[in-house]
Amino acid sequence: SVKWGLIGASTIARQFMINAIRAQEGGEIAAVMSSNPERATAYARENGIPSAVSTLDALLKSDIDAVYISTTNELHLDQALAAIKAGKHVLCEKPLALTSADARKMVAAARAAGIVLGTNHHLRNAGAHRAMREAIASGRIGKPIAARVFHSVYLPETLQGWRITKPEAGGGVVLDITVHDADTLRFVLGDDPVEVSAFTQSAGMAGGGLEDGAMCIWRFKSGLIAQSHEGFTTKFAGTGFEVHGSEGSLIASDVMTQKPDGSVLLRTAKGEEQLSFDREDLYVRSVRQLHAAILGKGQPAATGEDGVWSLTAAEAALQSASSGKAVKIDPKL
Ligand code: NDP
Numbered sequence: 001s002v003k004w005g006l007i008g009a010s011t012i013a014r015q016f017m018i019n020a021i022r023a024q025e026g027g028e029i030a031a032v033m034s035s036n037p038e039r040a041t042a043y044a045r046e047n048g049i050p051s052a053v054s055t056l057d058a059l060l061k062s063d064i065d066a067v068y069i070s071t072t073n074e075l076h077l078d079q080a081l082a083a084i085k086a087g088k089h090v091l092c093e094k095p096l097a098l099t100s101a102d103a104r105k106m107v108a109a110a111r112a113a114g115i116v117l118g119t120n121h122h123l124r125n126a127g128a129h130r131a132m133r134e135a136i137a138s139g140r141i142g143k144p145i146a147a148r149v150f151h152s153v154y155l156p157e158t159l160q161g162w163r164i165t166k167p168e169a170g171g172g173v174v175l176d177i178t179v180h181d182a183d184t185l186r187f188v189l190g191d192d193p194v195e196v197s198a199f200t201q202s203a204g205m206a207g208g209g210l211e212d213g214a215m216c217i218w219r220f221k222s223g224l225i226a227q228s229h230e231g232f233t234t235k236f237a238g239t240g241f242e243v244h245g246s247e248g249s250l251i252a253s254d255v256m257t258q259k260p261d262g263s264v265l266l267r268t269a270k271g272e273e274q275l276s277f278d279r280e281d282l283y284v285r286s287v288r289q290l291h292a293a294i295l296g297k298g299q300p301a302a303t304g305e306d307g308v309w310s311l312t313a314a315e316a317a318l319q320s321a322s323s324g325k326a327v328k329i330d331p332k333l
Contacts, residue, residue, distance in 0.1 A: 003066070007071060030050060096311055110304055124184065197327075
């Protein structure tokens, strides 16, 4: 069995991850930590978690094998380093930290300690994205030339908190959503970005100088160029992911989401074909891969290194937006 401790009494844990852990054979949640003792107790009661604690020390001293970190972003670094030091495997939310340099520290510490560190980039676990990756790898669109990612959504009112008010907590749409787009592009294309040029905006929702919309243009190693649009303020936009190649195009709709939804169309000289793909819960698959990695039978769906990559890419996008220049992407791994 794998016994988990939750660091952070968060929305994402309540909505997806508690279920994803319990869906595994031997997956158990032993304790939850919140900075506020009352919140910890209430959260534990509401979610049937046996132990509630309000310090990291107490959590790390409990009988657990792994931690899931879903606090606000400025806390991930110290919490992950402490967990690694205590010999606990770590599944950490994105962005891994506020800077790529800090994320590299987490990766180095996990490597040195022989600890599994995964990044919860859920979209790699979506059947739609895996089907696209396979179609591209098996040559069905020929040579990939360009990609377009549509990931501008409307931030639900219940989440209109630190993401749009607190720069010091790693708010803003780039650290929230651009990291996912950078990771999903890398995964689907099997390619790495080398340079980005970005514009950001504050379209009326975010304060504190934070951006609530971004458009990025990426250049990849192979020469492919991509564009991505991230936002908190577009209620009616819908999401999508397209890859256009020399022999065909993949056009996916409604796939930049937390649910196993959407469709993937392959269009070639032969006509159009809807690709079929599995509809497993994205987070259940993410935890399954993490468990396998703990048992020495594979890798997390997204590794710590992948988390360094996505944060380096997002950081470069922010630098580009503030400088008005294209910025090179080097994860220094
Ligand atoms: P929440 O705002 O729900 O939770 C973050 C922290 O805020 C909690 O740890 C908690 O602190 C505090 N908090 C939560 N609710 C309350 C409340 N009602 N009153 C006071 N404090 C509260 O964040 P999310 O769940 O949206 O995001 C958490 C992390 O997960 C982030 O890193 C985010 O980027 C990531 N995320 C990833 C997703 C994915 O699909 N991969 C999706 C959504 C988020 P405490 O624990 O101390 O009580």
